[in-house]
Structure formats: structure tokens, C-alpha cells
Amino acid sequence: xxxxxxxxxxxxxxxxxxxxxxxxxxxxxxxEIKVIxxxxxxxxxxxxxxxxxxxxxxxxxxxxQKYSFIDQLYYSNFTTRSLVAAKIKSKAKFNFNSTxxxxxLGNYSFxxxxxxxxxxxxxxxxxxxxxxxxxxxxTTEKYEYSVKNNSQRFYFFTKSILSxxxxxxxxxxxxxxxxxxxSNTFNxxxxxxxxxxxxxxxxxxxxxxSKGFTHETSLFFTDLNSFxxxxxxxxxxxxxxxxxxxxxxLIEYDNYLNxxxxxxxxxxxxxxxxxxxxxxxxxINKDGFDIDLGFNLGFENSSNTNKIDVFPEIxxxxxxxxxxxxxxxxxxxxxxxxxxxxxxKENPYIYxxxxxxxxxxxxxxxxxxxxxxxxYEAYFSLNNKLSQNEMLSFEIGFGxxxxxxxxxxxxxPYYHRFSVNYIDIWQLRVNGEYSRKFNxxxxxxxxxxxxxxFDAIVPHRSNLLGSLKIPFTxxxxxxxxxxxxxxxxxxxxxxxxxxxxIQLDEQYxxxxxxxxxxxxxxxxxxDFNNLLNSKKQLWNGYQQIGLNMVxxxxxxx
Numbered sequence: 001x002x003x004x005x006x007x008x009x010x011x012x013x014x015x016x017x018x019x020x021x022x023x024x025x026x027x028x029x030x031x032e033i034k035v036i037x038x039x040x041x042x043x044x045x046x047x048x049x050x051x052x053x054x055x056x057x058x059x060x061x062x063x064x065q066k067y068s069f070i071d072q073l074y075y076s077n078f079t080t081r082s083l084v085a086a087k088i089k090s091k092a093k094f095n096f097n098s099t100x101x102x103x104x105l106g107n108y109s110f111x112x113x114x115x116x117x118x119x120x121x122x123x124x125x126x127x128x129x130x131x132x133x134x135x136x137x138x139t140t141e142k143y144e145y146s147v148k149n150n151s152q153r154f155y156f157f158t159k160s161i162l163s164x165x166x167x168x169x170x171x172x173x174x175x176x177x178x179x180x181x182x183s184n185t186f187n188x189x190x191x192x193x194x195x196x197x198x199x200x201x202x203x204x205x206x207x208x209x210s211k212g213f214t215h216e217t218s219l220f221f222t223d224l225n226s227f228x229x230x231x232x233x234x235x236x237x238x239x240x241x242x243x244x245x246x247x248x249x250l251i252e253y254d255n256y257l258n259x260x261x262x263x264x265x266x267x268x269x270x271x272x273x274x275x276x277x278x279x280x281x282x283x284i285n286k287d288g289f290d291i292d293l294g295f296n297l298g299f300e301n302s303s304n305t306n307k308i309d310v311f312p313e314i315x316x317x318x319x320x321x322x323x324x325x326x327x328x329x330x331x332x333x334x335x336x337x338x339x340x341x342x343x344x345k346e347n348p349y350i351y352x353x354x355x356x357x358x359x360x361x362x363x364x365x366x367x368x369x370x371x372x373x374x375x376y377e378a379y380f381s382l383n384n385k386l387s388q389n390e391m392l393s394f395e396i397g398f399g400x401x402x403x404x405x406x407x408x409x410x411x412x413p414y415y416h417r418f419s420v421n422y423i424d425i426w427q428l429r430v431n432g433e434y435s436r437k438f439n440x441x442x443x444x445x446x447x448x449x450x451x452x453x454f455d456a457i458v459p460h461r462s463n464l465l466g467s468l469k470i471p472f473t474x475x476x477x478x479x480x481x482x483x484x485x486x487x488x489x490x491x492x493x494x495x496x497x498x499x500x501x502i503q504l505d506e507q508y509x510x511x512x513x514x515x516x517x518x519x520x521x522x523x524x525x526x527d528f529n530n531l532l533n534s535k536k537q538l539w540n541g542y543q544q545i546g547l548n549m550v551x552x553x554x555x556x557x
Contacts (some may be wrong), residue, residue, distance in 0.1 A: 333376050
């Protein structure tokens, strides 16, 4: 034990000895540094770079820069591969097969039904149909007149979306019955019946105009009361991108046939009116103005008119502030044919001799004179987006209108209906529209139309029309829409003499529509019409219905 301890001590002493020897044995050599030149610190004398101060007024220097631009649009017919739109899949699958039913009842024996069905057969083909019926029957003030209005409509459509075109077709059938008798009984002796059908087919290009040739073409055929009146129409708007400017050509062909059915014409002469119109135009952009330059070339051939008409079509637009302030002005020619169908839609109480399919004895060889109304007008319009939710539009036009139609009250024994006449006038028209969305609950829409025919008297036409709607919504459940319609005083010829004028009073019609959405598939509504219970004359001798209410429900499947 003692020997082991002595060995440990000897080992420790030996290690300390070698450590000291290594530390002493390190040889650090010294380095000699020789200074060749001593450092002398000095500060050089300061001196001025320019002994004479100067001042220059740079604001008077001409700093303008001149650039030259090539104001020219370049077009190329190169083609690129069409980009495939991204497919977005929603979490919930949308049901394209939808059916809605709208049923309603009201006072004055009012009954209405509206059934709509839409379906998508596949990705490119869809179709649908709609059935609408409305009926009411009432007796006017003091039990002087018995009034009945019935209308039925059937509408069917198809739509095919192909790679280069969109093809649409539709079939429309309407039946309108209007009765306004002096007697207190309802029968078929004095009612007007108008049965109208229309078959339409249209094709529209999906290609962009910049890629070359595009077109929008439609073809339709109509029939009124079993070949009493027919209308064949062909319409095509062709656009093409030329080497420098886009050009377009509008082609219209209309053929109106009347009293082709010998069984209902009762010896009336057949009429045939053909109207052809060509409107070529070219688009130009110059100094920020979009300019459409063209002209209208029209031909009309009928039993009472043979004419050729040429009129320039000029439209100039300027956008002062993008998507905020836009101005448009120019001159144009518009026309429309007064047919028995268009007249009956406006006034169902026109004479309908040679048209009725009921028990009316047609012993009077009476026919309406049908003409084409032409308007040659200069116009100016301004659209101003006042704020994100506020829009103001204004338009004024002045021109000459030929064969403007109006209605006169004619008394034929046992029949009291309206005939159509025409007048040539100078017309000044002004239209103003204002809309604003105050918040998610309340909005407003205002529309005003003013006409000035100077010294001309146009019966049954008001020179001031206005409408106001203020819809508001409560929590997307209840929606109420109060509305006001106004039309001013109108002149009309007296029953006793066509040279004696009477005035029909101005009218204020206030309506209120309230709807409640119980769920996404079920809702209820109630309409209050003519809240002021106005029973003034809508047409000379024909009164308003007065206060009426309608209650109904909507169902969506």
C-alpha cells in the first residue's frame, strides 16, 4: 500500500518536471524594424476653385421636350391557339332542371298563373317553356260598361352552344281577348280577339371581330288570326375586320301580308308591303373619339307607297373619364311598321273587323290603313357615374317624324272602337334617368320623358311621362317596392264631332308590391294597384279599373 502511494507521487513529480522543461525550452526570436523615412504631418493651404461667384435663373430655361407619335391602329390577321378557360368546380352541384309556379287571385275576378320550366340536356343544349294566363272581369262606375280582359301565352325555346356559333329557336303563341260593352252582360258579340304566333330561329358567331368575319342572323315568321296578317323577316348584322378598320353591314328584309285568308277577309283587298334596308358602316378612332360612319339605304314597296330613302348614320362617342363620364351625339334614321298586331298590343280596343273568330258579324268593309313611321333625328346623350352606386343619364333629340300613328274614337252603329290615323310632325324629346343605391336595404330609380310637338295635336298621346320606384329589402326576406307612374293631360276628339277636342285628365297611379321569401323554394306576394282608386279615362270612353289587389305564391322546384 505504501509502495503504491510512493509510485503515484513519483509519477506526478516527473510530469511536472517535463512540463517546466518544455515551457523553458520555447525560443522566441526578436524582429528588427528599420524606419527609412519619418512621417511628417501637414495641412495644405485652402484655395478657391472659382474666385468669381455667379447666379443663374433656371426657371427661365426652356425645358420642353418634343415627341412625335404615329396615330395609327395596326391590325393583323394572325391567328393563335384559343386559350381554354379554367374549369371551376363548385362544392354544391347546380340544378339546371328548374320549375317555377306562380299562382295569384284578386278582386274583380282576377286570376293568373305562370308556369316556367328550364332544363339543360347536356353541356351545349338547353331548352325551356313557359305558360302564362291572366283573366279579369269587372263593371265600370255606375254600371255603364262591362269590361273583360283575357290573355294566354305559350313560349318554348331551345339554345345550342357550339364551338363557333350559338343557335337559338323559339315558338311563341299569344291570345288576347278584350271587351268593353255598353250592356251589363258579358258575351262574345263585341269582344276583340287577337291570336298571334311567331316562329324564330337565330344564329350568332362566337368568334371575336378581330379574328375576321362574324355575323348575327335571325329569321322569323308570324301569323295573326289565321293568315289575316303575316310577317316574314330576315335580319343579318355582318362584321369584318379589314386591313385597317372594322366594318359592318346591316341587312333587313320585311314582308307584311294582310287579308290573305278569304274566309276571314270578307272581300277585303289583299295587301303586300315589302321593306328592304342596307346599313353599311365603318368604325374609326380619332383623337380619342370613337366614330361610326355609315348610311341607311331603304326601299319600300306597298299598295300606297313606293319610295327609296337614303340617310347618313353618324355616331360619335367620347369617354372623358374612363367608366365615369361618356358623351355620344350624332344623327340617325329609325323606322317601324304599324301592323294590326303592334296596334292591338298598344290599344286592344281598335276596330277588329275581318279579324274576329267569334260571333261578330262583319258586314262593314272596314280596314285599318297601315303605314311605316319614319324618324330622322339628331341626338345628344350624356352618361355620368356620380359615385359607385349612383348613375345619371340624359338624352335629347330633335327631328322630323313622318306618319306618326295616333288613335281616334270612331262611332259605327253598335260598335264604339278606335281607328288609327297618321300625322307628320317636328318632335323634340328629352329623356332623363337617375338611379341610386343608398345601401343594401334601399335604392331608387327615376325616369322622365318629355315630348314637344310644337303646334301639332296628337290625340291620346301625353307629352310628359314619369315613373319612380323605391325598392327596399329587409334581411333578404321581405322586399317592398312602392312605385309611382304619371302621364299628363292628353287631347282627344269628341264622340260627337271629330273637329271638337276634349282633354283627358292627367293621372297618378301609385302601386305597392310586397313579397316575402319563406325559403329558397317558397315565397308569397301581394300587390296593391292604383292605391288612389283613380277611375279616370285611359282611352276616350274607357275608364281605369280602380283599386285592385292581387295575392299569390311562388314555388320553385
